Amino acid sequence: MTQTPRPLRVLAAMSGGVDSAVAAARAVEAGHDVTGVHLALSANPQSFRTGARGCCTIEDSRDARRAADVIGIPFYVWDLAERFRADVVDDFVAEYEAGRTPNPCLRCNEKIKFAALLDKALALGFDAVCTGHYATVVLNEDGTRELHRASDMAKDQSYVLGVLDEQQLAHAMFPLGDTLTTKDEIRAEAERRGLAVAKKPDSHDICFIADGDTQGFLATRLGRAEGDIVDETGAKLGTHEGAYGFTIGQRKGLRIGHPAADGKPRYVLDISPVNNTVTVGPAESLDVTALTAIKPRWCGTAPAGPGRYTAQLRAHGGETEVSAALEDGELRVTFDEPVRGVAPGQAIVLYDGTRVVGSATIATTVRRTATAPA
Amino acid sequence: MAYLDHAATTPMLPEAIEAMTAHLAVTGNASSLHAAGRRARRTVEEGREALAAALGARPSEVVLTSGGTEADNLAVKGLYWSRRAADPRRTRVLASPVEHHAVLDAVDWLAGHEGAEVEYLPVDAYGRVHPEALREAIARDPESVALATVMWANNEIGTVMPVRALADAAAEFGVPLHADAVQAVGQLPVDFAASGLAAMTVSGHKIGGPYGIGALLLGREHTPVPVLHGGGQERHVRSGTLDVPAVAAFAVAARLATAGQETFAREIGALRDALVTAVRTAVPDAVLGGDPDGRLPANAHFTFPGCEGDSLLLLLDAAGIACSTGSACTAGIAQPSHVLLATGTDPDLARGTLRFSLGHTSTEDDVKAVAEAIGPAVERARTAGLS
Numbered sequence: 001m002t003q004t005p006r007p008l009r010v011l012a013a014m015s016g017g018v019d020s021a022v023a024a025a026r027a028v029e030a031g032h033d034v035t036g037v038h039l040a041l042s043a044n045p046q047s048f049r050t051g052a053r054g055c056c057t058i059e060d061s062r063d064a065r066r067a068a069d070v071i072g073i074p075f076y077v078w079d080l081a082e083r084f085r086a087d088v089v090d091d092f093v094a095e096y097e098a099g100r101t102p103n104p105c106l107r108c109n110e111k112i113k114f115a116a117l118l119d120k121a122l123a124l125g126f127d128a129v130c131t132g133h134y135a136t137v138v139l140n141e142d143g144t145r146e147l148h149r150a151s152d153m154a155k156d157q158s159y160v161l162g163v164l165d166e167q168q169l170a171h172a173m174f175p176l177g178d179t180l181t182t183k184d185e186i187r188a189e190a191e192r193r194g195l196a197v198a199k200k201p202d203s204h205d206i207c208f209i210a211d212g213d214t215q216g217f218l219a220t221r222l223g224r225a226e227g228d229i230v231d232e233t234g235a236k237l238g239t240h241e242g243a244y245g246f247t248i249g250q251r252k253g254l255r256i257g258h259p260a261a262d263g264k265p266r267y268v269l270d271i272s273p274v275n276n277t278v279t280v281g282p283a284e285s286l287d288v289t290a291l292t293a294i295k296p297r298w299c300g301t302a303p304a305g306p307g308r309y310t311a312q313l314r315a316h317g318g319e320t321e322v323s324a325a326l327e328d329g330e331l332r333v334t335f336d337e338p339v340r341g342v343a344p345g346q347a348i349v350l351y352d353g354t355r356v357v358g359s360a361t362i363a364t365t366v367r368r369t370a371t372a373p374a
Numbered sequence: 375m376a377y378l379d380h381a382a383t384t385p386m387l388p389e390a391i392e393a394m395t396a397h398l399a400v401t402g403n404a405s406s407l408h409a410a411g412r413r414a415r416r417t418v419e420e421g422r423e424a425l426a427a428a429l430g431a432r433p434s435e436v437v438l439t440s441g442g443t444e445a446d447n448l449a450v451k452g453l454y455w456s457r458r459a460a461d462p463r464r465t466r467v468l469a470s471p472v473e474h475h476a477v478l479d480a481v482d483w484l485a486g487h488e489g490a491e492v493e494y495l496p497v498d499a500y501g502r503v504h505p506e507a508l509r510e511a512i513a514r515d516p517e518s519v520a521l522a523t524v525m526w527a528n529n530e531i532g533t534v535m536p537v538r539a540l541a542d543a544a545a546e547f548g549v550p551l552h553a554d555a556v557q558a559v560g561q562l563p564v565d566f567a568a569s570g571l572a573a574m575t576v577s578g579h580k581i582g583g584p585y586g587i588g589a590l591l592l593g594r595e596h597t598p599v600p601v602l603h604g605g606g607q608e609r610h611v612r613s614g615t616l617d618v619p620a621v622a623a624f625a626v627a628a629r630l631a632t633a634g635q636e637t638f639a640r641e642i643g644a645l646r647d648a649l650v651t652a653v654r655t656a657v658p659d660a661v662l663g664g665d666p667d668g669r670l671p672a673n674a675h676f677t678f679p680g681c682e683g684d685s686l687l688l689l690l691d692a693a694g695i696a697c698s699t700g701s702a703c704t705a706g707i708a709q710p711s712h713v714l715l716a717t718g719t720d721p722d723l724a725r726g727t728l729r730f731s732l733g734h735t736s737t738e739d740d741v742k743a744v745a746e747a748i749g750p751a752v753e754r755a756r757t758a759g760l761s
Contacts, residue, residue: 035688040707074691076684079707123758124685 008127010034010173013113014068014075016060018190018197019132019176021067025193026175027130028071034130036068036075039117041084042208063197070194080116087111089208093221096244099271100345103160103315104206106359110163110297118171128173133157136177136354137169145169147299147356150177159312162349162359163297215245227276229256232269232285243271246278249286249341256280269367287338287368293331293348293360302326302358309350309357311335313342324350331360338368376695376740378649380580380672380733381529381557387582387627387734394584394623404616405607414618421625428628429576429591430565437590437608438616442556442577444601445590446476448612449552449573450523452598454484457520457550459599467492468511468522470535471716472501474554476575477523478712490520494716500665501528501717505539509546516547524551526558526574530700530713530729531664532673534562541570550596556580556588560631561639561670566591573598576628578620582734583627587620642732643671645741649730650674652745657752663714663727672732675700677719678752681726684708685755690728693747695740700729722760 010032012024027034038061061077068075088107095102118129134150135158147169150156155176164172179186183202190198209217222244229238238256240246250268260266260282267286270279296302306325311333313320321336333348342365350357377385386394402414419433426433439445450467457464469481471494484490495503495511503524512519522544527534537553544551550572558564560581566574573596577588590612592598597611604613631638653660653676663675678686683699690697701711701724714724730744 035692074688076688077707078684120685120758123754124689125754 007031007033008173009125010128010130011117011121011124011126012036012073012130013117013132014038014064015132015203016063016067016197016200017132017203018187018195018200019134021064021071021132021195021197022186022190022193023130023132023175024068024073025071025190025195027173028073030175032130032173034071034073035126036064036071036073037117038064038075038077039084039112040077040079041081041088041112063200067195067197070196078117078120080112083116084108084112084208087116092206093218095345096218097222097273098345099243099273101247101343102345103347104208105160105315106163106347109160114164114168114172118168122171128171130173130175132176133161133174134176134179135161135174135356137172137174144300148177149351149354149356150179152179152182155179155183157315158351158356159315159317159347159349162299162347162356164299165297166300169299218242218244225276227278229254229278229280231260231266232279232281237280240278243273243276243278246271248343254280283340285367286340286342288335288340288342288365289338289368290332290334290366291342291348291362292364293333294329294363296326296329296331296358296360298358299356300358307352309352312349312351313339313346313362319351322350330363376743377735378695378697378730378732378740378744380736381729381731382698383579383585384582384733385735386579386584386623387630389630390583390623390627393626394619397619397622400618402618404618405605414616417618418616418621421621424625425576425589425628428625428632429559429574430567430569431591432567432594434594434609435566435591437592437612438621439588439590439612440586440614441588442474442554442575442580443476443588444612445575445577445588446474446552446554447480448590448598448601449575449592450477450480450521451484451488451601452611453521453550453552453573453596454488454490455599456597458488461517463518464520465489465491466515466518467520468495468508468549469493470495470497470501470503470524472497472528472530472533472713473523473525474529474556477525477552477554481523491518495522495524497716499717500668501531501533501713502665502668503535503540505536505543508540509543512544512547512549516549519547519549521572522549522551524553526553526555526564527562527670528664528713529557530711530727531675531717532557532669533664534558534668534670537569537571541572544572545570550593557670557673559628560635561642561672563635564632572596578624578627581627581631583624584620587617587624589624638734639671642734642736645736645738646672646674646730646732648738649732649741649744652741653730653748656745656749660752661723663717672736674730674732676728676730677714677723678726678728678755679723680759681752681755682708682758682760683725683727685758686726686728686751689751689754690744690747693743693751695743695747698729698731700727725760726755 014020014036092104134155136148138146149158187198205212224241228236246268266280269281310319311322324333346362347359349359402410404415404418422436423433467490485492496507541551552573554575556577572593574591579585661677710721710724
């Protein structure tokens, strides 16, 4: 960690939001030669921002350009809509169709920001891609790199970066990662730097679903297909208009006419796309004791044997203690305490302290009461 | 910095700046009757006379606008409406497919909203409309043509159109021909009267004048329906209080640009030829766009196979060279140039274009900078490929 910093040619991905704008400004301040780029990810972008989304409209592109002009760096818009559609949107739809619950942000980081964008940046002579993610890259004495949680755990975004391998990390720059400040202070910094995006609201939802209506988005692509909602014994409780419209652990919107015999609320336990059936049951039946996950990606070398880790199962989820081992290319994970709301398709990210060890896509879960297939 | 994007905008001439700043401090609405108004009107009318003299028109044929885009819109929409009003059969609009978007999108709008039938005239591999093609298109049904519009010289690839011959072809049938001459003024001899055109668009900031002013030169027998309604200025064709300082500066720029046109064309043509040679030496497979001979003397347009124009732009910008891909963009995303597509260029190839446009401040050092930077930039952009 003692290498003399040398100025790098940095490509700053600028969404039009406050984080990526401040990140770009900090990269400039650190002495790097920075060029801003906004990724056009939609073939038919909306003119203006609606709701909480904040990266995919022409207005967002203009916000990014305006920030780049104030920072005083060149700015370009790169059209990655085709790659984004193929690698992120189509994948998102296919995962839901298969009854799984994908995280498109991880997919975007893996395939777009630190693949398609990074590859083009490197080819054009840039050394690194800079984003506004809250995470920290640590350079070891031996030249290897580690990805760590952000200094401020409350803002940490290392989960969505858990898909990056060491090659990708070697060219990643996260200037906000060591920030021990609140979001308000980042906004104040943006204000101080004269960035008009200082007051822009945060984006929360899936950027390519303009109105935030994921079910509607999926329905237009997958069609509606009526199926049964059943309990754990297979008894029919109601009907639905498409199994993809449900997420494991979901409680609301089941539209089951009558209450359960024991009066307890019922949750989605399983989604079976094959027979278009949704199984519901009591909360206890959601308890997952173990899982297997596929397509592991390691931030550095893969662990040699079984190990003890903390795991994170969703973007803003907490940590949980696990034992994990790699067997036949699959990750086998056992939870110390059962966890709820684990859905195939989600990513599990393993940590060793603050260090990201790697991630994998959940394929099957083991319930305390039964085994849930993918 | 090597500024080689004069076709986008060129620095204001010192004399134009002087004229403009001198009038900025003077109050007066050219439509007012009092002394201040009369003074302003005198400035405007002297400017109009100077513009007319520089461009081979009568003062009454100069309709001042906010720029080239407005003049194009006024010509295309206004003449369509007035000609159709005079005879409802006139709904055909004949246009070259290589027009600037100010014409192209106006024509498309007429098709989408006003029942116009748009016919794009065939062009050759240089993007040139041949008079026979225009004659043939009109002759198919002369009574139904509202207007034809073909630019004087193409802003991307520099090809010069046979304006006089096109105007003659249109005149055989009594069809008004409009030409966007924004890029031609100062680079080619432009004489409105001699051209035979019904209407011609010119712009201030492309010839060393200020932004935000242009003119439609308009034959006196034509009365287009206004796009802007209001106080009835400019023959009731274009309402709006006149920008007195801008008119004065535009007139100065037009006078200097046309008076120096011959010398400028010779000198800038030699510099442009040196640039073309330098690029071809560094990148032997670079393809010169447009007509190698009948082209704007300050324009050099290239296609670089296997490159994205955007990548080249970024790399040259980083090397201190300002140029353009030449094509319009949508939300900042470069689209394959409609001009190149119209000339039959392969769409992938059409993405790898650069336009260098020289101007009155260009020097041999600018050419040298391109000669040094273009080879490595193309090599690098090829590595990045077509994403």
